[in-house]
Amino acid sequence: MNLISSINIWERSQSLTGVCPQWKIDYLEIAKEKTKKYNRDISEIVGIKLPQPSIGLSFMNPKKVMASYDSLFQRIYLNSSKELLEYLFPENIDSTLIHELSHHLWRNTSRDTFITQLLTITKTACIWQEGFAEFLQTNFFSDFVPKGMSNGLSHNKIYVEGFNRLAYVVAFKDPKEVFQVPVKWKQFETEYQNYQKAIH
Numbered sequence: 001m002n003l004i005s006s007i008n009i010w011e012r013s014q015s016l017t018g019v020c021p022q023w024k025i026d027y028l029e030i031a032k033e034k035t036k037k038y039n040r041d042i043s044e045i046v047g048i049k050l051p052q053p054s055i056g057l058s059f060m061n062p063k064k065v066m067a068s069y070d071s072l073f074q075r076i077y078l079n080s081s082k083e084l085l086e087y088l089f090p091e092n093i094d095s096t097l098i099h100e101l102s103h104h105l106w107r108n109t110s111r112d113t114f115i116t117q118l119l120t121i122t123k124t125a126c127i128w129q130e131g132f133a134e135f136l137q138t139n140f141f142s143d144f145v146p147k148g149m150s151n152g153l154s155h156n157k158i159y160v161e162g163f164n165r166l167a168y169v170v171a172f173k174d175p176k177e178v179f180q181v182p183v184k185w186k187q188f189e190t191e192y193q194n195y196q197k198a199i200h
């Protein structure tokens with residue numbers, strides 16, 4: 001998502017809040033509270049104080065994108081369509097927020113500046129970022145998801161490829177190295193490729 005469309009959506013989402021049905025505003029309030037809590041929990045586990053991300057409804061509503069993370073403004077967007085909000089609440093909101101907060105953690109632990117992160121975004125970088133979010137959501141941060149709520153993995157190819165890379169880091173290094181992935185992923189990618197060559 002580019003900068004201009006990101007700003008537009010945010011401004012529109014704020015001004016449209018007044019004409020939003022109350023149930024959508026109520027859901028957004030629940031998501032805000034959960035975001036605050038999970039961001040604190042993640043800060044504690046990782047041992048760094050993460051800034052508080054803001055959260056809003058996106059009115060772009062790309063199909064099948066339940067939520068997204070905007071690195072520039074450190075914001076989480078929920079898809080505001082009725083269909084996807086009803087999918088998110090109550091079963092999927094916790095795992096979705098934890099996934100997006102893992103992107104927030106990446107944003108705040110990568111040593112690259114935001115501009116460098118933006119200019120060097122490649123398919124491989126996306127694979128690692130999505131794998132990082134999927135892995136933390138379903139492993140290190142999975143206890144945050146309340147019992148009975150869903151915490152499934154995406155079957156999207158990029159997510160699966162990313163998840164496999166994180167599983168490699170855990171299997172062949174100290175599991176704590178997972179939190180170093182935003183800093184060391186390029187080095188890990190080289191090692192992972194060499195490992196793939198060796199076993200095939």
Ligand SMILES: [Zn+2]
Nearest residue numbers: 099103130133
């Ligand atoms: Zn993601």
